Amino acid sequence: MDTFLVLILSFISIVVVNNLVLTKFLGICPFLGVSGRIDMAFGMGMAVTFVVTLSGTITWMIDHWVLMEWGLEVTRYVCFILVIAGAVQLVEMYLRKFFPTLYESFGIFLPLITTNCAILGLCLFINLWEINSLVEAVVLSFGAGVGFTLAICIMAGIRENLELSDVPAALRGAPITLITAGILTLAFMGFAGMIK
Amino acid sequence: MTKISNISKLSETFSAGLWKENPVLRLLLGMCPTLAVTAAVKPALTMSVCVIFVLTCSNIVVSLMRNLLKPHLRILMFTLTIATFVTIADLFLKAFMPEMSTKLGPYIPLIIVNCIIIGRAEACASKNGIMISIVDALGMGLGFTIALCTLASVRELLSTGKIFEFIVMPKFFVPWAAMSMPVGAFVTLGLILGLMNVITRKNA
């Protein structure tokens, strides 16, 4: 029961309290790029959730069972990025073969994900927070994806309304998105300290 | 004759990165480190130096092996090269600037996925000779440095009243703590981009 509670807490923590986009500045590029329409944003969020869960789990396993056993921590970054690139490629091939409709809807997002900082960032943070159980690592990876989807969908919802409002000419486009994101981080700061 | 045109091409490549194609302020690339490490000037500068180092090295290596690259293994080679140099930069930081290394934490390895570097490898180094690649890397790196330092000095000045850890604001200045939080990063960058828009519109 206790471990279950710990898992739920770490899930909530990564989704809202330590939201990767709004408190750690990870995955800002897609956050600004594809948050124009809410269905696109949701598609991107799903794709990221998929890849981040997979790569977070695999990197944890490699880190703990191979790199730390053999004292190869120095090659950690190289291994992590190769795992992520490989995971993206695998997911792409798998989807194209077995779920062509899903592949169509993910479309251009998949190759973009390799350079999404949220994914490598999460793998590094799992290592930094010294997560010692595989289950917790899986939950954290999945939660990070959910948190990313949450943030990007909220942003897309706001931007759809923003199109109708009268924004000063100089701030149109990226600047007003950034400022909105800033105000959004203030809202998410309210969650800080919720979980100890 | 060819020499002169060479030099003018080099200087053009160099200056493009500074203003016209400034990676952060114009192309909106590499936003993660831009927002994350600019709470003060010193970490911002360290970050920029690391990025310049990695960018130059990876551009050189990619440019050297540009004729050997196979199209579908290209991206993999780029990431491998970049990850190697980032690891080296990280080791050097840990050895010679341990304080800074713990402060920047995971944002140093995150240089690997900085879109600027892989973008330059793809757009410039895999098509051009070694000289142009180096100059391009330096120009882009310097443009990145300028953007980061501008943002960092505004934020550090307003959040602590200091720049580069020297006190510059008068005594009655009340530090504006929000500027060193995430909200300060987003709003300041948004306003700087808005300012850029105003300037370019006036010139045009």
Add this chain to the structure above:
Amino acid sequence: MSKIIYFTKQSWLLIVASFVFGLIIAVTNSALSQRIESNQTKKLFDLMGQLISGSERFSREYENVTVKTAAGKEIKTDIYKAVDSESKTTGYAFIAEGSGFADKIKLVIALDAKAEKFLGFKVLSSNETPGFGSKISEAYFSNQFIGAPAAILELTKIGSPEKIDNQIVAISGATVSSQAVADIFNTYIDTVRDKLTKGRDK
């Protein structure tokens, strides 16, 4: 057979590059690893020197002391000993960690030679809210711990920060961070004190 040739033709550059890059990393690592390790202990010893006055040399006294947190997790820490120029023990110190408001807080906590009093703490790393939680490293809060009895500490909201006892006055606006620091002290103190006093009796 032709398939193998095809594969090698496609990927020889990747394989060669992996070897070369691996070699470069290995060389840099072997050149710098010693320095990186000494940096870590040097920072710890610097902070210990600031906390424990008159100390000259530092050494590791106990390795892997297991401490149980309130949440039931087990953490391991090392206890270090500081001695003065006549190799008399001046105090002990250990690295302690716990969760703060936003992220993990890591402290160096120092005890006197008899393990009866705290000699204060220094923040090794923290990510508390700037302007509020970050005040835990400021003197008016951290000085309360210097000379406090090495026992369970209590956090109060009113009282005098100048009075040295086991009552710690919280920073207004940063109660959670203050509580986190006090909790970190409380998590470790019993185990560490037992270890030190037992070691002395022998």
